[in-house]
Amino acid sequence: xxxxSIVTRWIDTFLREYMPEWGALLVEFVLIGVALLLLYxxxxxxxxxxxxxxxxxxxxxxxxxxxxxxxxxxxxxxxIKILIKELISIKHSDRFLFNLAPYxxxxxSMLTFGCMPFGRGLQVLDFNIGVFxxxxxxxxxxxxxxxxxxxSNNKFTLIGAMRSGAQMVSYELSxxxxxxxxxxxxxxxxxxxxxxxxSRGWFIFTGHIxxxxxxxxxxxxxxxxxxxxxxxxxxxxxxxxxGYHTEYSGIHFGFYYLAEYxxxxxxxxxxxxxxxxxxxxxxxxxxxxxxxxMDYIPSVVWFFGKTAVVMFIIMWFKWTFPRLRIDQLLNxxxxxxxxxxxxxxxxxxLITIFGIHF
Amino acid sequence: MNLSLLVVVFLTGIVLVTAALLIAWFIxxxxxxxxxxxxxxxxxxxxxxxxxxxxxxxxxxxxxxxMFDVETVLLFPWAVIxxxxxxxxxxxxxxxxxxxxxxxxxxxxxxxLEWK
Numbered sequence: 161x162x163x164x165s166i167v168t169r170w171i172d173t174f175l176r177e178y179m180p181e182w183g184a185l186l187v188e189f190v191l192i193g194v195a196l197l198l199l200y201x202x203x204x205x206x207x208x209x210x211x212x213x214x215x216x217x218x219x220x221x222x223x224x225x226x227x228x229x230x231x232x233x234x235x236x237x238x239x240i241k242i243l244i245k246e247l248i249s250i251k252h253s254d255r256f257l258f259n260l261a262p263y264x265x266x267x268x269s270m271l272t273f274g275c276m277p278f279g280r281g282l283q284v285l286d287f288n289i290g291v292f293x294x295x296x297x298x299x300x301x302x303x304x305x306x307x308x309x310x311x312s313n314n315k316f317t318l319i320g321a322m323r324s325g326a327q328m329v330s331y332e333l334s335x336x337x338x339x340x341x342x343x344x345x346x347x348x349x350x351x352x353x354x355x356x357x358x359s360r361g362w363f364i365f366t367g368h369i370x371x372x373x374x375x376x377x378x379x380x381x382x383x384x385x386x387x388x389x390x391x392x393x394x395x396x397x398x399x400x401x402x403g404y405h406t407e408y409s410g411i412h413f414g415f416y417y418l419a420e421y422x423x424x425x426x427x428x429x430x431x432x433x434x435x436x437x438x439x440x441x442x443x444x445x446x447x448x449x450x451x452x453x454m455d456y457i458p459s460v461v462w463f464f465g466k467t468a469v470v471m472f473i474i475m476w477f478k479w480t481f482p483r484l485r486i487d488q489l490l491n492x493x494x495x496x497x498x499x500x501x502x503x504x505x506x507x508x509x510l511i512t513i514f515g516i517h518f
Numbered sequence: 519m520n521l522s523l524l525v526v527v528f529l530t531g532i533v534l535v536t537a538a539l540l541i542a543w544f545i546x547x548x549x550x551x552x553x554x555x556x557x558x559x560x561x562x563x564x565x566x567x568x569x570x571x572x573x574x575x576x577x578x579x580x581x582x583x584x585m586f587d588v589e590t591v592l593l594f595p596w597a598v599i600x601x602x603x604x605x606x607x608x609x610x611x612x613x614x615x616x617x618x619x620x621x622x623x624x625x626x627x628x629x630x631l632e633w634k
Contacts, residue, residue, distance in 0.1 A: 189522070189526045192523070193526055193527075193530040196530050197530055197534055243545065243546070244546055245542070246547055246548060246549070249555070250555055251555030252555075252556075252567070266531050270527060270530060270531035270534070271524075271528065274524075274527035285527060286520065291594075292594050310569070314557040314564070314568055315564070315568050317568075318568045322572060322576050325576065326580070330583060332583070336587070340597050344597045344600050347601045349594070406558050407558060411539060412539075414538070415535060487633030491633075494579075494582070494622075495631060498586070498622065502615070502619060509600055512601055513608060
């Protein structure tokens with residue numbers, strides 16, 4: 161399997177030949193930043209196009225098909241259009257918080273985006289507290305949404321932000337509990353080690369029943385965390401216009417749109433990292449010939465393929481279930497998912513201690 | 519190295535927002551209208567401010583969340599080494615977990631989880 165750290169090391173030695181150490185580091189940092197930005201924007205564009213096309217097919221429509229072949233440039237055109245819209249500032253808003261909120265939302269998704277293991281040796285941030293770090297920075301997004309709703313000084317945004325805040329903090333517990341189950345099972349929090357440990361078989365297979373329960377809980381909570389699908393009541397457009405970002409116009413609104421789609425990618429990416437092996441190919445312990453064949457498929461394809469499958473499931477949710485009421489939403493979390501999550505955590509501890517796993 | 523990379527990713531996020539805002543600032547049209555700065559409403563002028571006291575139900579859930587989130591912080595270090603600790607580690611954390619679950623049961627019994 162191709163190791164991308166060969167490429168990065170080659171760039172490193174190449175740069176060090178021609179310039180002092182600080183210069184080489186500076187160029188590398190700029191390269192990393194540019195690569196992250198490009199990937200971030202590209203994934204967002206691809207996701208917006210994909211979502212519109214998939215939604216259309218679910219409803220027996222054609223979806224965007226005018227701009228470019230199969231409407232491929234539709235989301236690029238939308239991006240340009242959103243850039244040339246006027247930025248309206250509201251008279252009675254809290255100007256500072258109003259402008260700060262998009263920064264927080266984008267930062268939360270960018271920092272978690274940096275932790276994604278895109279392929280072998282293709283990862284920017286790899287802390288020894290990786291999973292914990294992901295949980296910590298992803299909760300900055302709630303702050304951004306609450307600030308956006310509060311600072312706009314509008315009733316719609318206030319209600320939308322409060323609903324969104326209650327929903328996101330509640331479902332963060334379930335995400336934490338299912339992440340905890342994986343950490344107990346693996347015995348490490350570092351993302352690269354988590355992937356490495358799954359070379360014998362993905363956690364969802366080696367951890368059998370408790371891991372499958374944790375995966376299902378993670379999927380439900382992750383969908384709620386991104387304010388999508390059946391859990392989109394913060395921006396229920398028939399009652400709250402656009403929820404917490406009603407007062408944002410032009411590219412200000414674009415940031416929320418961008419962050420929403422990237423958050424979906426991040427939730428799917430973490431699901432594939434924790435349960436489906438990250439970039440690790442499908443390995444079955446003992447089947448060496450099979451494992452060899454699977455290794456020929458590049459790691460990047462594995463990661464993006466698994467993420468795409470999980471994202472498709474999340475999109476599927478949206479068109480299958482009707483929107484929940486807020487009391488049903490909180491009931492589902494506090495009376496079902498949290499107790500199940502705790503019992504499941506105990507189950508995982510038992511199978512880890514007594515070695516009842518593959 | 520990792521910490522400097524963290525700063526790089528952080529700055530990338532800030533650069534993304536700032537650059538997009540600057541581009542939009544330069545190429546977007548601007549027009550003035552007295553009505554434009556008003557808060558968005560369903561057609562009539564908005565009534566009073568929105569910075570007011572709000573439904574207490576959200577506050578209750580925030581308090582509950584605080585309790586369980588601190589618990590997660592405490593459980594993560596334990597989770598890393600539970601494989602080595604064995605049964606002793608499970609028994610020790612059970613005291614903590616049982617108290618926590620009692621907290622949830624109490625809130626449930628008191629009706630804090632009902633949305634009114």
